[in-house]
Amino acid sequence: QVQLQESGPGLVKPSGTLSLTCAVSGGSISSRNWWSWVRQPPGKGLEWIGEIYHIGNTNYNPSLKSRVTISVDKSKNHFSLKLTSVTAADTAVYYCASRSWHFDYWGQGTLVTVSS
Amino acid sequence: EIVMTQSPATLSVSPGERATLSCRASQSVSSNLAWYQQKPGQAPRLLIYGASTRATGIPARFSGSGSGTEFTFTISSLQSEDFAVYYCQQYNIWPFTFGPGTKVDIK
Numbered sequence: 001q002v003q004l005q006e007s008g009p010g011l012v013k014p015s016g017t018l019s020l021t022c023a024v025s026g027g028s029i030s031s032r033n034w035w036s037w038v039r040q041p042p043g044k045g046l047e048w049i050g051e052i053y054h055i056g057n058t059n060y061n062p063s064l065k066s067r068v069t070i071s072v073d074k075s076k077n078h079f080s081l082k083l084t085s086v087t088a089a090d091t092a093v094y095y096c097a098s099r100s101w102h103f104d105y106w107g108q109g110t111l112v113t114v115s116s
Numbered sequence: 117e118i119v120m121t122q123s124p125a126t127l128s129v130s131p132g133e134r135a136t137l138s139c140r141a142s143q144s145v146s147s148n149l150a151w152y153q154q155k156p157g158q159a160p161r162l163l164i165y166g167a168s169t170r171a172t173g174i175p176a177r178f179s180g181s182g183s184g185t186e187f188t189f190t191i192s193s194l195q196s197e198d199f200a201v202y203y204c205q206q207y208n209i210w211p212f213t214f215g216p217g218t219k220v221d222i223k
Contacts, residue, residue, distance in 0.1 A: 045217055059211075102207055109159050
């Protein structure tokens with residue numbers, strides 16, 4: 001069974017760059033899955049950020065596309081998220097997830113707070 | 117972008133009773149709809165995909181139906197561990213979108 005684990009700084013300054021990594025275990029990142037990022041502001045709903053396939057194809061949410069980059073490192077079996085020019089509105093729990101069609105496996109999530 | 121709406125926002129149910137949740141899409145998503153359960157401090161958990169197929173290990177008391185723009189999720193007899201927030205999500209068209217959630221709490 002695939003397991004996912006997010007890691008990265010829990011605090012980012014306004015106008016800075018949020019960087020997170022998702023380690024994949026129990027399976028190869030070069031499988032048929034897409035690898036996604038989803039976020040959830042405190043007390044609010046879920047927002048899909050974007051995804052990557054192991055050969056590098058990406059899809060992004062248009063609402064974030066200008067600020068988001070998702071990349072994959074097959075040698076480390078992990079994928080990463082970068083979100084630039086962050087504001088307080090980007091404060092959220094960030095989840096990584098795997099998707100065949102639906103999101104079948106999720107990481108536990110990591111809270112990222114944007115504050116000076 | 118496809119907008120997903122859910123009703124009701126909150127559903128108060130007694131243990132053992134039936135709970136019926138609704139999800140509507142602003143345009144057809146065919147059967148490319150999933151339901152997730154989320155408890156406080158936890159990641160969402162996949163319950164239903166393809167509008168009506170239970171994910172691995174999901175009890176039979178959970179069921180889903182519908183296609184196109186109208187979907188229903190039912191818990192036939194609520195157990196104590198079922199009190200949570202439930203989200204629908206379409207994966208028919210990018211960007212993938214979630215409904216705002218229905219909170220099922222104890223009556």
